[in-house]
Amino acid sequence: MNLLPPESDDCFAVRQAARHISKLYERHLSEAGVTPTQFSIMNELVRRPGTTMIELADAMVMDRTSLVRALKPLLRDRLVAESAEEHGKRRLRLALTESGCTKLEEAAGHWRMAQASFEGSFGQQQATDLRNELFRITRDVSYAKR
Template sequence: MKPTSPEFCTCLAIRQAARHVSQYFDQHLAPSGLRITQFSILAKLKAYGPLTINSLSDVLVMDRTTLGRNILPLTRDGLMGTVQGAVDRRSKELHLTDLGRERLDKAWPFWARAQAGFDAAFGSPEDSELRTLMRAVTTTELVIERTET
């Protein structure tokens, strides 16, 4: 294969892996009524407490538009809500509701089973090394170099 082939595309490989793993976790989480993206949003709010949409998008490494689409059903279903900002009273912060905490607690064993299954299938220490590598990818400064055409 030539280096210009899509088979060498890092982005494509990461996105394919993400879709594959997301489908696996979604199947495990299905009895809870949550998808892995929704579970992750609720879990971050539980861990960090109320966050602005900008802060939550930074924590999740997710663009605001995508995050907005994902939080709509969570707010509609009463799993999360908004409160006045603690630091800036003009801002709104997203928070986990009691119902959201209950749903997250219900989903946790399904997520834990999926995580254990992935780790067993992928192998150890590769599972831990993969998470470390993916965290490094999300914190790597990627700069777009503009060239004149």
């Protein structure tokens, strides 16, 4: 069997790095009682209030099942609210509640500490370059759709 070494496996490298970085953010954000995914969802809802579940899943590059799983505690705790779209359509629109804005503000302080920790150990410019390249991949490269 001719296996590739991990050093030549792009998927393995990206997933391993993502798990490593996620642990850092999980540790900090757990102080506010949210996960990194929930923090990103709340942050996205601030930028795009009234977004639909499909729009949010696309923006987060998540399947709908994973998004629903992450949203359930936010809805239960009334940090995010659902409202029916006008004109009788069945799509629900999501928005951050006042409590959600307060929770996001609290969590943002913990996020900033995680960000500073990562940039302090990895390098601020390297972190910026990495972030730009990762966003370029999700914005400009459509491997998953091929």
